[in-house]
Amino acid sequence: xxxxxxxxxxxxxxxxxxxxxxxxxxxxxxxxxxxxxxxxxxxxxxxxxxxxxxxxxxxxxxxxxxxxxxxxxxxxxxxxxxxxxxxxxxxxxxxxxxxxxxxxxxxxxxxxxxxxxxxxxxxxxxxxxxxxxxxxxxxxxxxxxxxxxxxxxxxxxxxxxxxxxxxxxxxxxxxxxxxxxxxxxxxxxxxxxxxxxxxxxxxxxxxxxxxxxxxxxxxxxxxxxxxxxxxxxxxxxxxxxxxxxxxxxxxxxxxxxxxxxxxxxxxxxxxxxxxxxxxxxxxxxxxxxxxxxxxxxxxxx
Numbered sequence: 001x002x003x004x005x006x007x008x009x010x011x012x013x014x015x016x017x018x019x020x021x022x023x024x025x026x027x028x029x030x031x032x033x034x035x036x037x038x039x040x041x042x043x044x045x046x047x048x049x050x051x052x053x054x055x056x057x058x059x060x061x062x063x064x065x066x067x068x069x070x071x072x073x074x075x076x077x078x079x080x081x082x083x084x085x086x087x088x089x090x091x092x093x094x095x096x097x098x099x100x101x102x103x104x105x106x107x108x109x110x111x112x113x114x115x116x117x118x119x120x121x122x123x124x125x126x127x128x129x130x131x132x133x134x135x136x137x138x139x140x141x142x143x144x145x146x147x148x149x150x151x152x153x154x155x156x157x158x159x160x161x162x163x164x165x166x167x168x169x170x171x172x173x174x175x176x177x178x179x180x181x182x183x184x185x186x187x188x189x190x191x192x193x194x195x196x197x198x199x200x201x202x203x204x205x206x207x208x209x210x211x212x213x214x215x216x217x218x219x220x221x222x223x224x225x226x227x228x229x230x231x232x233x234x235x236x237x238x239x240x241x242x243x244x245x246x247x248x249x250x251x252x253x254x255x256x257x258x259x260x261x262x263x264x265x266x267x268x269x270x271x272x273x274x275x276x277x278x279x280x281x282x283x284x285x286x287x288x289x290x291x292x293x294x295x296x297x298x299x300x301x
Contacts, residue, residue: 001044001046001047002027002028002029002045002046002047003026003027003028003046003047003048003297003300003301004021004026004027004028004029004046004047004048004049004050004293004297005028005029005030005031005044005045005046005048005049005050005081006018006028006029006030006031006049006050006052007031007032007033007049007050007051007052007053007069007072007073008030008031008032008033008052008053009032009033009052009053009054009057009060009064009065010052010054010057010060013052013054014030014052016273016286017286017289017290018030020284020286020287020289020290021290021293024290024294026290026293026294026297028046029045029046031045031049033053033065033068033069033072034065037072037075039075041079042078042079042080043079044076044079044080044081045076045081046081047081047082047297047300047301048081048082048083048084048293048296048297048300049073049076049081049082049083049084050084050085050293051069051073051083051084051085051086051089051090051269052085052270053065053066053069053090053270054270055093055094055139055140055268055270056140058139058168064168066090066094066139066168067094069087069090070087070090070091070094071087073086073087073090074086074087081300082296082299082300084247084248084293084296085246085247085248085249085269086245086247088245089244089245089246089247089249089269090269092244092245092246092267092269093249093267093268093269093270094139094169095138095139095169095171096136096137096138096139096140096173096266097113097115097138097171097173099244099266099267100113100173100265102240102243102244102267103240103264103265103267105243106236106239106240106243108236108239108240108262108264109256109261109262109263109264110263110264110265111175111176111177111178111263111265112129112175112176113129113173113174113175113176114126114128114129114173114174114175115138115171115172115173115174116171116172116173116174117170117171117172119159119162119164119172122135122155122159122164122172122174123152123155123156123159125174126149126152126155126174127152129174129175129176130176131149131150131151131152131155131177132148132149132150132177133148133149133155133174133175133176133177134146134147134148134149134174134175134176134177135147135149135155135158135164135165135172135173135174135175136165136172136173136175137165137166137167137168137171137172137173138167138169138171138172138173139167139168139169139171140167145165145166145167146165147164147165148177178254178256178258178263178265179256179257179258180254180255180256180257181254181255181256181257181260182255182257183202183203184200184201184202184203184254185200185201185203185252185253185254186198186199186200186201186227186229186233186252186253186254187199187201187224187250187251187252187268188229188233188234188237188250188251188252188253189249189250189271189273189285190237190238190241190246190248190249190250190251191247191248191285191288191289191292192247192248192292193238193241193242193246193247194238194241195234195237195238196285196288197226197281197285198226198227198228198229198233198234199224199225199226199227199274199280200224200225200226200227201223201224202223202224203223224274224280225280226280226281226282229253232262233253233262236251236253236262236264237251237253240264240267244267244269246267246269247292248269248271248289248292249267249268249269249270249271250266250267250268250271251264251266251267251268252264252265252266252267252268253265273285273286273289
């Protein structure tokens with residue numbers, strides 16, 4: 001049995017991780033979420049399985065592996081594997097509604113939000129929030145499935161024309177449009193529930209963005225710089241990671257320009273890090289990630 005299996009879908013994002021694992025001599029196998037599994041088979045692909053399923057996978061294929069992946073990871077854990085970012089984390093990752101409930105339950109601020117599953121309920125939900133607002137898919141990925149509306153008439157027209165965003169699970173969020181201070185959002189990365197690094201990312205007024213620049217279209221990167229978010233936001237991100245059971249992942253926050261309140265709005269269990277870490281951070285987080293994986297593998301033997 002291999003020491004480590006990486007369950008992944010995107011064909012290119014994890015090349016730096018594969019390179020680091022190979023250079024460090026880690027015995028690993030790369031596994032795609034294709035084919036089939038037998039629920040009666042008690043065999044796992046490795047002692048440790050690292051979940052790298054992306055929420056944006058539904059953008060690349062209608063036959064995406066998000067919900068299949070939750071079942072598969074749960075099955076492998078029942079077969080005895082230690083799962084890094086396990087099925088309960090993937091379930092949180094696949095629901096912005098659950099993420100916001102978790103964050104608010106910790107006493108942290110979130111954008112005012114109403115969760116619906118019928119288009120008929122969107123207007124009433126919007127009336128409790130006011131405009132401008134956004135309607136977003138419960139499962140988005142890379143900022144997909146978010147539309148801003150500036151008036152009730154505009155929203156009603158979208159409802160009548162069946163032009164609202166859609167989510168692969170049928171759930172929508174009606175959410176206050178938060179003007180991000182200086183047009184930036186902050187992505188705080190965590191590893192083993194502890195602060196790893198943070199980035200300030202330009203584009204606070206746009207939605208189709210991904211804080212890891214490996215996600216970007218070549219030639220059109222989103223500007224981002226290393227930042228220190230300060231002890232309060234660091235502690236908040238660690239509290240969120242702990243509550244979510246997040247082994248490795250990011251938390252996103254923006255400062256509301258209207259009142260200066262940090263509003264947390266996303267938990268992302270897929271950290272593929274910045275594409276040029278030495279340029280942006282001055283060090284390579286993949287080394288720290290592999291250090292962590294080595295510790296988990298040793299514990300699983």
